[in-house]
Amino acid sequence: MVISGMGVVSGCGNNVHETLDNFSTGCRKGGPPSLFKTDLPYPVFEVPGFQAGDGTVMRTFELAVAAANEAIRESGLENTLLAHRVGVCLGTTVASQLNDVDFYRAYRNTGSAPMHSVDRYLNGNLAGAIQQKFHLSGPACTVVNACSSGTDAIGVGISWLRADMCDIVICGGADELNRVPLCGFGSLGIVSDSLCKPFDKDRSGLNLGEGAGILIIEKENVLRKRGREKEFCISGYGLAADAYHLTAPRPDGSGLEAALTHAMNEAGISPGQVAFINAHGTATRDNDKVEGDVLARVFGSKVQFLSTKGYTGHTLGAAGGLEAVFTVLGLREGWIPQSIGFENEDDEIGIAPVREKTIINGNYAVSTSLAFGGNNSAIVIEKE
Amino acid sequence: MNIAGIGIVFNRGRGLPALEKALEEGWVPPTASRYSVSDDFIKDRVILKEMRRADTFSKMACLAAHDAVADSGLSVAGKSSLGIILASALGPYVTTFRFLDDILQYGDAKVSPTVFSHSVHNAAVSYIALCLQSRGPTLTITQFSQSFYQALLLAEAWMLEDRCTHVLVGSAEQCDDILEYVCRQKIHLAEDGKIEPFLFSESPKAVPGEGSVFFLLDKQETSGKYGKISIHGDNGVQGLDMYLLECSGLTGDEAVYRNDAKAGPLISSYTPLFGSMMSGIGFSCAAAALMLKNQRYYAAPVQSNPHNAPLCGGHQSAPLNTIRCISYGCHNEKMEFTLKHAHG
Numbered sequence: 062m063v064i065s066g067m068g069v070v071s072g073c074g075n076n077v078h079e080t081l082d083n084f085s086t087g088c089r090k091g092g093p094p095s096l097f098k099t100d101l102p103y104p105v106f107e108v109p110g111f112q113a114g115d116g117t118v119m120r121t122f123e124l125a126v127a128a129a130n131e132a133i134r135e136s137g138l139e140n141t142l143l144a145h146r147v148g149v150c151l152g153t154t155v156a157s158q159l160n161d162v163d164f165y166r167a168y169r170n171t172g173s174a175p176m177h178s179v180d181r182y183l184n185g186n187l188a189g190a191i192q193q194k195f196h197l198s199g200p201a202c203t204v205v206n207a208c209s210s211g212t213d214a215i216g217v218g219i220s221w222l223r224a225d226m227c228d229i230v231i232c233g234g235a236d237e238l239n240r241v242p243l244c245g246f247g248s249l250g251i252v253s254d255s256l257c258k259p260f261d262k263d264r265s266g267l268n269l270g271e272g273a274g275i276l277i278i279e280k281e282n283v284l285r286k287r288g289r290e291k292e293f294c295i296s297g298y299g300l301a302a303d304a305y306h307l308t309a310p311r312p313d314g315s316g317l318e319a320a321l322t323h324a325m326n327e328a329g330i331s332p333g334q335v336a337f338i339n340a341h342g343t344a345t346r347d348n349d350k351v352e353g354d355v356l357a358r359v360f361g362s363k364v365q366f367l368s369t370k371g372y373t374g375h376t377l378g379a380a381g382g383l384e385a386v387f388t389v390l391g392l393r394e395g396w397i398p399q400s401i402g403f404e405n406e407d408d409e410i411g412i413a414p415v416r417e418k419t420i421i422n423g424n425y426a427v428s429t430s431l432a433f434g435g436n437n438s439a440i441v442i443e444k445e
Numbered sequence: 446m447n448i449a450g451i452g453i454v455f456n457r458g459r460g461l462p463a464l465e466k467a468l469e470e471g472w473v474p475p476t477a478s479r480y481s482v483s484d485d486f487i488k489d490r491v492i493l494k495e496m497r498r499a500d501t502f503s504k505m506a507c508l509a510a511h512d513a514v515a516d517s518g519l520s521v522a523g524k525s526s527l528g529i530i531l532a533s534a535l536g537p538y539v540t541t542f543r544f545l546d547d548i549l550q551y552g553d554a555k556v557s558p559t560v561f562s563h564s565v566h567n568a569a570v571s572y573i574a575l576c577l578q579s580r581g582p583t584l585t586i587t588q589f590s591q592s593f594y595q596a597l598l599l600a601e602a603w604m605l606e607d608r609c610t611h612v613l614v615g616s617a618e619q620c621d622d623i624l625e626y627v628c629r630q631k632i633h634l635a636e637d638g639k640i641e642p643f644l645f646s647e648s649p650k651a652v653p654g655e656g657s658v659f660f661l662l663d664k665q666e667t668s669g670k671y672g673k674i675s676i677h678g679d680n681g682v683q684g685l686d687m688y689l690l691e692c693s694g695l696t697g698d699e700a701v702y703r704n705d706a707k708a709g710p711l712i713s714s715y716t717p718l719f720g721s722m723m724s725g726i727g728f729s730c731a732a733a734a735l736m737l738k739n740q741r742y743y744a745a746p747v748q749s750n751p752h753n754a755p756l757c758g759g760h761q762s763a764p765l766n767t768i769r770c771i772s773y774g775c776h777n778e779k780m781e782f783t784l785k786h787a788h789g
Contacts, residue, residue: 099553157566157587158541165545168623176630186589202595205536205566205585213584220602244553245544245561302529302574302583308562316580433562434571436583 062222062278064293064442065229066136067386068128071272071379072106073372076131081390084398085418089372091256091268096120097240103252105238106270106374117177119185120271121156124379125235126194128273132231133195136277137289145283148199148227149188150217151275152210152234153378156187157203160241187235199227204378208341209300209430210234211274211381212438216298218278228283233382235273242377243269249308251345257375258402259342259368260349260414267343270374274382276389293389296425296443297330299323303435309347310431314355317429320437321359328425328441332360335441336423337397339388340414341431342368343375344402348431353410365421367414371401381430385440388428392444396420446601446662448671448784449611450517451731452509454487455656455719456480460512464735469760472717472746474638479620480654480720496572498559502537505657506569506617507576513613513659514577517669521578528582528609529570530600532592532616534723536566536585539621569617581609590696590774592616592724597676597782604664615659616724625653632694640721641749642692642714643756645703651694654720658727660734668787671734675783686765687742687757688712689729691772693721701773706754710769713745713757726772730782733768737786740765 067077072090074080083089091104111127113120133139164178184190188201200221204214211234218230246252246269253266281291301319303311310317325332338360340352356366369387376383391397400414424445430438453460456475457467475481487493487504492511496504510529519527541564547556562568567585574583582603588595593616600612628634628651635641635650662674688708692699693716706712719728736743742761750756770782 101553154565157536158564159535159538160541160545160564162545162548165542165623166549168626169546169549173626176627179627179631183589186587189588189591200595200598201588201591202599203587205587206583207565207567217584217599217602220599220606220608224602224605226598226602240553241541241544241548244548244556245558245564247554248556248558248561250558300582300584302571302580304574304578304580306575307568307571308558319580432567433565434567434583435574436567436571 062219062295063281063284063291064276064295064389065279065284065289066132066277067389068131068275069383069386070108070124070127071373071376071383072108072270083372087399087401089401091374094238096238099240099243101243101247102254103243103247104256104268106268107238108271117181119156119181120237121153121187121235122185122190124237124271124273125151125187125191128275129191129231132275132277142195145229146199146227147197148218148221148230149192149197149201150204150214150230150232151187151191152204152214152381153187153236154207154210155236155239156185157205160239162240191231206436207433208377209381209432209436209438210378212430212440213300215276215385215440216300216438219295219298222280229277229279231275231277233275234379236271236376236378238269238271253344256402257344257371259344259370259400260353260410261403262405262407264344264349266345268374270376272373272376272379272383274379274386276385291445293392294443295440297324297328297441300436300438305435308433310351311435312351314351316435317352317355317431317437318359320439324439324441330425335360335425335427336421337391337426338364338366339384339428340366340368341429342370344370350410352431353412357412362412365415365419367397367400384428388426388442391421392426392442447665447669447673448660448734449663449669450513450661451671451734452512452516453658453731454482454505454509455728456482456654459486459508461735464731467718468732468743471744475652479625479652482655492576495575499572500537500540500563502617502619503563503569503572506531507572509615509657509659510573510613511576513661517661519611519661524577524579526581526610527579528603528612529573529579530596530612530614531570531585532596532724533587533618534589534592535618536587537564537568539619540564542623590723593727594676594780600662611661611663613659613661615657616727617657618655618722618724620653620655628653639747640693640717641747642690642716643750643754645699645752647698647700649692649694649699651721654722656719658731670738672737672784672786674730682709685710685767685769687768689733689768689770690714691726691729692716693725695721695723696773696775701777703752705771706752711755711757715746717747726770729770730784733770733784736768737765737784
């Protein structure tokens with residue numbers, strides 16, 4: 062399935078151009094949250110200078126629209142989108158929940174609460190809202206697979222195209238920063254009170270972030286009919302369950318390995334053909350240990366990989382979408398940024414991400430996502 | 446897609462015998478202002494042995510999913526190629542509010558990690574995979590009134606691309622005082638606890654419900670005991686025995702169903718048995734599948750019929766080949782689910 066457009070907005074930049082600048086210079090901008098009040102001491106990655114509206118729609122939706130607009134522009138579909146069967150599949154976590162503390166406080170204290178929070182939620186189903194925003198009539202589906210939602214939304218888009226349920230899919234993920242998941246992740250003891258260090262020996266947990274990463278994917282014949290050339294495609298997708306624990310990854314990593322194997326089998330490639338991996342790399346003790354072990358086992362100890370969460374924080378439902386775009390950018394630009402935050406190799410993992418901006422050679426790259434609930438997902442991106 | 450097994454948990458009990466009994470007995474008023482699933486229906490020390498701390502949402506979903514697989518007779522080997530898709534309009538929102546309660550009560554730094562981890566939408570599917578020891582694809586989706594339809598669409602796509610040979614597709618919804626409060630602000634509730642589907646009212650009345658239903662689907666050419674389910678194809682009425690209309694009062698104006706009621710086939714609606722749920726069409730599909738298996742028409746449980754629609758007025762055992770379940774979403778988008786008997 063051909064990738065014809067991509068858009069991003071995250072703590073690393075408001076668009077692809079800004080993101081590449083920050084990747085290139087190794088710049089990251091985490092800090093205390095300004096979007097809500099909390100007494101928790103954890104830094105977060107907010108989107109710098111993002112102009113949100115008046116609060117009548119979800120910030121998640123606004124982030125998704127910003128990224129979708131950039132992706133649609135790049136795809137050249139601004140004026141012709143409605144001429145096609147266009148599906149929308151997006152991952153999220155925050156936009157799927159009515160986790161509005163003010164609403165609940167009012168209900169709890171008085172037995173009644175204003176309905177504007179409910180209206181915002183009911184109008185904010187992410188895929189449905191984007192479908193309406195762009196007046197689309199194909200399938201719409203919001204994936205709520207926790208931290209792998211964005212990758213899995215892309216996977217659903219691939220399945221739709223293969224089944225001829227539509228011609229083009231707007232897919233990826235979006236999530237806003239919210240006090241409730243910050244409290245939740247904090248309660249699990251997996252949030253760092255300093256900027257995160259994915260795969261580092263001294264990593265102490267994740268930072269939360271926000272953003273949106275959107276891909277436009279379409280059938281090759283549709284792209285050619287539009288007079289455009291194929292440059293990148295998604296050639297494989299795999300997902301597999303751990304069936305192990307609600308929040309911890311299966312220690313042997315067999316679920317992630319199964320997802321990777323499936324994705325590479327679909328792409329018809331061997332591990333040796335993969336130029337680099339954009340790892341999930343949250344900087345929690347468990348995730349990075351399991352993921353690092355699997356990457357070493359599947360790709361060998363010399364494999365080039367990185368985690369971009371040092372630039373964006375963990376953006377939950379947006380992460381898979383953002384990191385899919387970052388993976389395409391790595392293949393397009395011919396380099397990947399330093400895995401920021403990483404300094405010291407962890408002997409328990411025995412594999413290290415790239416320490417500096419690194420030239421890459423090859424036509425294939427992989428992006429992985431691991432989620433609460435033991436879901437593991439991987440996609441293979443191919444450069445023509 | 447072939448329906449190989451069904452599992453259900455709803456206000457009248459757990460399992461297909463409970464559904465069959467409800468269809469035979471007809472409407473009974475709720476014991477309170479909504480239809481709730483009794484804790485007694487979700488007690489199972491064997492199946493839920495790893496789920497002592499799980500919430501009601503996850504337990505309902507896990508039991509329905511387990512029962513669908515058991516009903517199908519799917520072997521352990523078959524589970525290696527089993528996909529799981531859960532559709533829910535609102536997810537485990539009751540647990541989300543429990544977590545907000547923690548934040549307000551104890552502060553940001555002293556909340557329960559257990560409650561938080563269960564408030565995530567895909568917790569239920571995680572438990573299902575654990576319970577079944579299924580390592581295949583798992584996905585949770587939410588699309589309000591389209592949730593179950595989109596789940597079936599994806600199940601079909603997964604089987605077409607051979608991502609899996611079997612897909613366990615289901616829906617789950619939960620209801621508590623807060624949702625009932627929101628419903629009272631946004632829509633009309635039936636104070637007598639009776640959903641009246643055939644009024645086709647522009648301002649219908651709902652009775653919130655909860656429960657979970659799962660279908661074990663495969664792509665076998667030969668139909669199993671429940672027949673096949675399709676969401677595509679010829680939408681004409683030829684050969685159609687019955688329409689099941691998902692009029693439950695939840696999505697506003699139900700006048701849109703009047704055209705379907707006049708289309709020719711016999712009509713019925715079992716929403717008064719299940720209560721109003723945004724992804725409730727799955728329960729209607731379960732009723733349709735059971736009717737096809739039993740070759741039995743079950744009377745519409747509430748028969749107020751001012752428009753003289755051709756209602757299914759009484760129980761009757763007779764040949765029954767094709768039933769179409771029809772639901773309209775929040776924007777009047779039409780969703781059709783056609784179920785065909787094994788020999789139809």
